[in-house]
Amino acid sequence: MTGSTAVPALGGTQAAILAAYAELIEEVGSDDVSFRLIARRAGIAERTVFRNYPTRVDLLLATARWIEATVFVREESHSIFDIPLAIRDAMQRYDARPELAHVVAEAAMRGVSGAAPSLGRVHLERLLDAEVPSLDAAQRRAVIVALSHLDSAATWVTFHREFGMDRRDIADAAAWAAEAVLDSIRDRVAP
Amino acid sequence: MAESVDTATAILASAAVLLREQTFDDISYRALADEVGISERTIYRQYPTRAHLLAALSDWIEQTCFPLPPFVTVSDFRAAVHERFRAYDASPAYAYVGARASAISPTLDAEPAYITRAIEAMLDVTAPTLNRRDRRRVAASLRYFSSAMFWARLRTGFDLDAGEICDAFDRATDTVLARLPDATTAQP
Numbered sequence: 001m002t003g004s005t006a007v008p009a010l011g012g013t014q015a016a017i018l019a020a021y022a023e024l025i026e027e028v029g030s031d032d033v034s035f036r037l038i039a040r041r042a043g044i045a046e047r048t049v050f051r052n053y054p055t056r057v058d059l060l061l062a063t064a065r066w067i068e069a070t071v072f073v074r075e076e077s078h079s080i081f082d083i084p085l086a087i088r089d090a091m092q093r094y095d096a097r098p099e100l101a102h103v104v105a106e107a108a109m110r111g112v113s114g115a116a117p118s119l120g121r122v123h124l125e126r127l128l129d130a131e132v133p134s135l136d137a138a139q140r141r142a143v144i145v146a147l148s149h150l151d152s153a154a155t156w157v158t159f160h161r162e163f164g165m166d167r168r169d170i171a172d173a174a175a176w177a178a179e180a181v182l183d184s185i186r187d188r189v190a191p
Numbered sequence: 192m193a194e195s196v197d198t199a200t201a202i203l204a205s206a207a208v209l210l211r212e213q214t215f216d217d218i219s220y221r222a223l224a225d226e227v228g229i230s231e232r233t234i235y236r237q238y239p240t241r242a243h244l245l246a247a248l249s250d251w252i253e254q255t256c257f258p259l260p261p262f263v264t265v266s267d268f269r270a271a272v273h274e275r276f277r278a279y280d281a282s283p284a285y286a287y288v289g290a291r292a293s294a295i296s297p298t299l300d301a302e303p304a305y306i307t308r309a310i311e312a313m314l315d316v317t318a319p320t321l322n323r324r325d326r327r328r329v330a331a332s333l334r335y336f337s338s339a340m341f342w343a344r345l346r347t348g349f350d351l352d353a354g355e356i357c358d359a360f361d362r363a364t365d366t367v368l369a370r371l372p373d374a375t376t377a378q379p
Contacts, residue, residue: 029296031240057216098296105294109343111287113214118348141355142362145345146336154340157294159331162307169327177332180366 010066014052016042018066021059026099030060057113064107064115067100072153074120080127080147081186084178087151088171094156095167105153118148132185139184146181150174199237201227203251206244210284215245215291242298249292252285259306268313269364272337273357279342280353290343310334318371329367336363 010018020041024033038059039046053059072093077086094101108117124144128135135143149155159170205226209218224231238244257278260271279286293304310330318326335341337360345351345359 029242031242102294102296105340106291108347109287109290109294109340110214110216111283111343111347113216114347116348117344121348138358139362141349141351142359145349145351145359146363146366148348149335149341149344152344154294154344155335158335158338158340161293161297162303162334163327163331165327165331173328173331176328176370177335177367180332180370181363183369184362184366 013044013048014062015066016044017049017052017059018063021063022067022071022100025103026097029099030103060103061107061115064104067104068119071097071100072104077127080124080131081182083124083147083151084175084182087178088175090151091156091171091174092167094153095170101153101156105157108152108154117152120151121148124148131190132188133190134188135185143181143185147178150178150181198229198233199247200251202234202237203248206248207252207285210288214284215288240298242295245288245292245295246298249289252288256282256285257289259309262309263313263316265313265317265368268310269361272360276342276356276360277353279339283346286339287343289339293338293340306337307334321371329371332367333364336360336367
């Protein structure tokens with residue numbers, strides 16, 4: 001679940017642009033950052049930004065991918081039953097960078113034109129199929145989608161906004177929900 | 192200020208119309224102003240940033256297109272969420288606006304959504320003796336699995352239709368409620 005496979009190789013200029021934009025998002029929010037400001041921060045010409053990212057949406061989605069792959073990168077889990085631990089860590093990382101967590105969460109909610117909303121799906125499927133191969137299709141799907149949903153920035157956003165939870169409570173509640181999802185398959189591991 | 196309330200609503204209604212043809216990102220303030228027949232400046236006064244517009248548009252769409260049936264019991268809650276997911280499937284462009292708006296950094300003092308309060312009230316009735324921390328874990332989980340975000344992720348990331356999304360929601364809800372000690376829950 002490193003997410004690194006989802007990120008195309010970046011040139012140095014592109015990485016500088018995305019890093020500059022991410023910095024500015026944390027300073028002033030994602031709405032008020034002009035291409036000119038990004039260019040100045042990255043130390044390049046404004047038209048270089050446009051050449052790499054013709055629209056604001058292109059830039060935002062690339063930045064969201066970059067943030068997922070660098071700032072919120074996960075330690076790889078070797079068992080599906082370790083996923084709650086990864087989720088707990090991820091929530092703490094989101095809490096440390098709230099503006100970036102919002103950007104990543106929102107980019108994944110734009111439908112087909114947005115960021116992939118299930119970065120860890122392949123990894124989760126591989127773990128589940130290796131450890132608990134006896135599930136029927138609907139059971140398997142239910143476990144995968146629930147864990148994929150919980151292992152995301154949107155969890156942090158929702159628990160924070162709707163319930164006013166702090167870092168500890170969010171990490172606890174998200175991991176707890178993931179454990180609940182795993183309860184149904186706990187004793188079904190292939191011998 | 193009655194006039195400005197009407198203007199604000201007219202802007203949202205027009206944005207919703209434009210949303211049938213294009214994505215939210217493609218709706219410019221210029222085009223929106225033309226559609227409503229007001230100046231671009233007036234729109235900026237109402238919605239200083241696109242985030243403000245997105246949040247207000249989502250609220251308006253939720254009220255007009257996705258009214259949540261009231262629920263007290265867990266089975267009514269499930270039925271209400273199923274109805275919502277089916278409505279999302281019928282108007283995906285509107286549903287994505289809701290999912291996006293619930294993910295952005297709040298523009299105003301965001302009040303918890305109505306469904307959050309309704310879930311908390313349901314748990315107060317269903318599991319009155321449950322301790323506060325467990326109640327909040329259950330409420331947060333149910334809230335998150337019943338959200339437009341859940342629908343959006345399953346539709347985009349997993350290509351599921353409303354029926355499959357309702358099934359995944361039911362199973363997730365089951366796993367969460369199964370964690371409650373038997374004695375605390377009135378059975379659905």
